[in-house]
Amino acid sequence: MLEKIKKYRRLWGVLIPYLIWIGVLFVIPHIKLFGLSFIDYRSDEITLGNYSKFFSSPLYRRVFLRTGIFAIATTMLTLAISFPTAFIITKILGKTMKSVVLLAVILPYWISELIRAFAWMVLLRETGVVSYMLQVAGITSENVEFLYHNGTIMVGLIYTSMLFMIIPIMNSLDSLDDSLIEAAYDLGGNFWSTMKEVIIPHSGPGIMVGSTMVFMLNLGNYVTVTLLGGKNSLWFTENIYNQFIVRFNQNQGAAFGVILLTFSVLLVWLSLKVTKQDMAGAM
Amino acid sequence: MKKSNVLIVVVLGLIFSLFAVSCGKKEEAAPAADAGASEEAAPEEAAPEEAAPEEAGGVLRMLTWEGYAPEELVEKFTADTGIKVEISYIGDNNELIAKMSATHGVGYDLVSPTLSYVATAQESQGIYQPLDLSKVNTDQINESLDAVLEGSTFEGEPYAIPFVWGTTAMIVNTELAPDAGSTYMDLCDPQYENRISYRSKYDTLYMFAYAQGLDPEAAVGNEDDYRAVMDQVLEKLIECKPYVRVYWDSRQQVEDLLKKEEIWIASSWDASAWSMSLEDPKFKYVVPEEGAVGWYDTLAISAGAENVDAAYEWINFILAKENASVISAQTGYQTSSAGAAGSDEMLALVEESLPPEKMSNINWYFPKPDYATDIEADVEEQLKAAQ
Numbered sequence: 076m077l078e079k080i081k082k083y084r085r086l087w088g089v090l091i092p093y094l095i096w097i098g099v100l101f102v103i104p105h106i107k108l109f110g111l112s113f114i115d116y117r118s119d120e121i122t123l124g125n126y127s128k129f130f131s132s133p134l135y136r137r138v139f140l141r142t143g144i145f146a147i148a149t150t151m152l153t154l155a156i157s158f159p160t161a162f163i164i165t166k167i168l169g170k171t172m173k174s175v176v177l178l179a180v181i182l183p184y185w186i187s188e189l190i191r192a193f194a195w196m197v198l199l200r201e202t203g204v205v206s207y208m209l210q211v212a213g214i215t216s217e218n219v220e221f222l223y224h225n226g227t228i229m230v231g232l233i234y235t236s237m238l239f240m241i242i243p244i245m246n247s248l249d250s251l252d253d254s255l256i257e258a259a260y261d262l263g264g265n266f267w268s269t270m271k272e273v274i275i276p277h278s279g280p281g282i283m284v285g286s287t288m289v290f291m292l293n294l295g296n297y298v299t300v301t302l303l304g305g306k307n308s309l310w311f312t313e314n315i316y317n318q319f320i321v322r323f324n325q326n327q328g329a330a331f332g333v334i335l336l337t338f339s340v341l342l343v344w345l346s347l348k349v350t351k352q353d354m355a356g357a358m
Numbered sequence: 359m360k361k362s363n364v365l366i367v368v369v370l371g372l373i374f375s376l377f378a379v380s381c382g383k384k385e386e387a388a389p390a391a392d393a394g395a396s397e398e399a400a401p402e403e404a405a406p407e408e409a410a411p412e413e414a415g416g417v418l419r420m421l422t423w424e425g426y427a428p429e430e431l432v433e434k435f436t437a438d439t440g441i442k443v444e445i446s447y448i449g450d451n452n453e454l455i456a457k458m459s460a461t462h463g464v465g466y467d468l469v470s471p472t473l474s475y476v477a478t479a480q481e482s483q484g485i486y487q488p489l490d491l492s493k494v495n496t497d498q499i500n501e502s503l504d505a506v507l508e509g510s511t512f513e514g515e516p517y518a519i520p521f522v523w524g525t526t527a528m529i530v531n532t533e534l535a536p537d538a539g540s541t542y543m544d545l546c547d548p549q550y551e552n553r554i555s556y557r558s559k560y561d562t563l564y565m566f567a568y569a570q571g572l573d574p575e576a577a578v579g580n581e582d583d584y585r586a587v588m589d590q591v592l593e594k595l596i597e598c599k600p601y602v603r604v605y606w607d608s609r610q611q612v613e614d615l616l617k618k619e620e621i622w623i624a625s626s627w628d629a630s631a632w633s634m635s636l637e638d639p640k641f642k643y644v645v646p647e648e649g650a651v652g653w654y655d656t657l658a659i660s661a662g663a664e665n666v667d668a669a670y671e672w673i674n675f676i677l678a679k680e681n682a683s684v685i686s687a688q689t690g691y692q693t694s695s696a697g698a699a700g701s702d703e704m705l706a707l708v709e710e711s712l713p714p715e716k717m718s719n720i721n722w723y724f725p726k727p728d729y730a731t732d733i734e735a736d737v738e739e740q741l742k743a744a745q
Contacts, residue, residue, distance in 0.1 A: 117728075134739060134740060134743055137743065138743055200618075200620065201618075201620045202618045202619070202620060220552075222604075223603075223604055305603075305604040305605075306558075306599065306602055306603075306604055306605050306742070307742070307745065308742070309739070309742045309743045313742070314739065317735055317738070317739060319456060320450075320452055320453055320456045321450075321452045321456075321731070321735045321738070322452075322731060322732055322735050323452070323455060323456055323459060323482075323483070323731075324732075
């Protein structure tokens with residue numbers, strides 16, 4: 076054991092800033108949050124009431140379920156859009172086009188999420204750009220409202236998190252030698268069988284990392300959902316916000332936070348199990 | 359093989375840091391608990407910092423609403439006193455209390471809570487410090503002073519100076535919805551489907567309560583009564599939800615929706631509506647028969663204030679007639695400064711919207727116990743989740 080630590084002495088040097096980072100910004104706050112979630116907000120006594128409140132309330136259960144299903148569906152859609160994009164960037168485009176397209180993918184992320192959500196509002200609102208273009212094209216004669224639908228939330232979420240899917244998939248596709256794809260064709264494979272037998276298995280870790288990140292980002296999103304979702308936007312993060320800011324009930328908010336975290340960790344663990352990968356392999 | 363070794367090192371590192379944290383936490387915990395336990399500790403903390411103002415005026419940190427500290431006045435204040443001003447804005451009284459209670463008031467010197475929230479927040483969170491009225495130039499404050507001091511009294515000590523008052527009712531685009539505005543139930547009229555906006559917050563709940571002949575203030579003393587009133591309000595709000603375009607969150611958002619004519623009727627603060635009327639007279643602030651909802655914003659000093667003297671300096675500065683008049687002229691807000699007034703055009707609008715009979719019929723915000731805040735939050739969440 077000691078030898079191993081010595082052997083990885085250099086690695087430790089590299090890890091220390093990371094450990095401080097994760098310790099101060101992740102571990103300590105979460106320990107505190109976990110502790111808070113077992114305390115009653117009025118009597119300061121230890122209780123499970125904050126958790127039973129969640130499970131006994133149809134409202135919170137429904138919002139939670141809705142948030143979970145939306146986050147999963149959005150992650151799948153993001154994957155469906157990002158995989159072909161990543162494939163085209165890495166395998167089909169020439170060098171120049173590759174950097175142009177990659178830049179186009181990355182560029183929007185130089186702007187904050189809030190501004191990007193507002194940009195969507197400018198485009199999609201009733202008196203917005205899209206509605207205007209449809210009228211110019213003669214498709215409709217009246218203003219059309221695209222904002223405040225469930226679909227709008229999904230568009231916003233996909234746009235917000237797409238980069239985090241494309242980059243890991245590109246990474247894993249980059250390491251797939253083109254000759255392997257050629258060999259698959261030489262051995263009688265067609266487009267679909269090559270995809271199924273060679274390309275997707277090889278990019279599995281990338282897909283897994285991308286999906287994990289996108290799912291977490293969707294689940295924890297607040298800005299995009301509330302701005303684009305309007306009167307029906309209720310997302311579980313909004314319930315957490317309400318507990319902290321409107322009701323001053325940090326303890327209930329902490330319990331909700333722990334429930335959300337547990338759910339996402341469980342789901343990621345489950346999908347790793349199902350796809351027979353481990354996190355180290357995926358990374 | 360190699361990868362699994364890396365993983366072991368990472369996990370070991372995590373366990374080690376967890377261990378270190380849990381040890382460190384015990385030592386930290388004791389003093390932190392002390393600070394939280396005794397509320398008297400907060401004013402004492404301010405003592406060592408009394409040296410600060412002597413140096414160069416220091417910094418005054420304010421937490422207030424948009425329009426309450428116009429740039430013009432901030433510059434004048436800094437020029438007069440040498441005190442720099444840093445301002446953060448809030449959009450909601452609950453947000454103010456949450457920000458203050460997170461640090462026990464440390465980080466802010468002067469804040470502008472609404473009167474009905476001052477004493478209850480002091481009781482539950484202890485975020486303000488009692489006022490030293492000998493430092494306040496009370497001569498320049500109008501007759502509202504005594505009522506506000508009394509309204510903000512907790513355990514015998516007053517906590518708030520009156521600053522700005524206003525009302526909430528409706529703003530109407532008189533070209534597109536000429537008949538709207540006689541009752542709050544126009545916010546639920548199917549003929550304006552999709553052209554209506556209001557907040558999903560307490561002031562809207564009161565409007566809908568008054569419109570149904572309910573009296574939330576009379577019921578607030580009893581948890582069950584208040585829930586019964588709010589349940590009826592919720593039922594009505596859910597019934598009206600299909601006609602709402604969006605629940606607005608900020609003054610800027612509702613003004614933008616109105617100007618683009620995406621909405622025709624909205625709940626609105628008076629000053630916001632009056633400044634829109636000045637730009638375009640088709641927008642009108644209308645007070646329906648149920649009466650406006652009224653509020654009184656105050657100036658209160660944070661329990662964790664580091665520059666108490668600067669806070670009093672600002673209180674005396676902003677309530678001077680010539681300075682308060684600047685606020686009224688720019689924003690339409692009515693201040694508690696004796697004799698202060700905005701422009702003539704603004705005064706005409708105020709008198710048109712709030713003639714004496716409507717002035718005497720204002721439903722003022724009432725102080726609420728904690729359970730009332732919880733009940734209102736339940737209504738907001740259920741409304742948002744209703745399909």
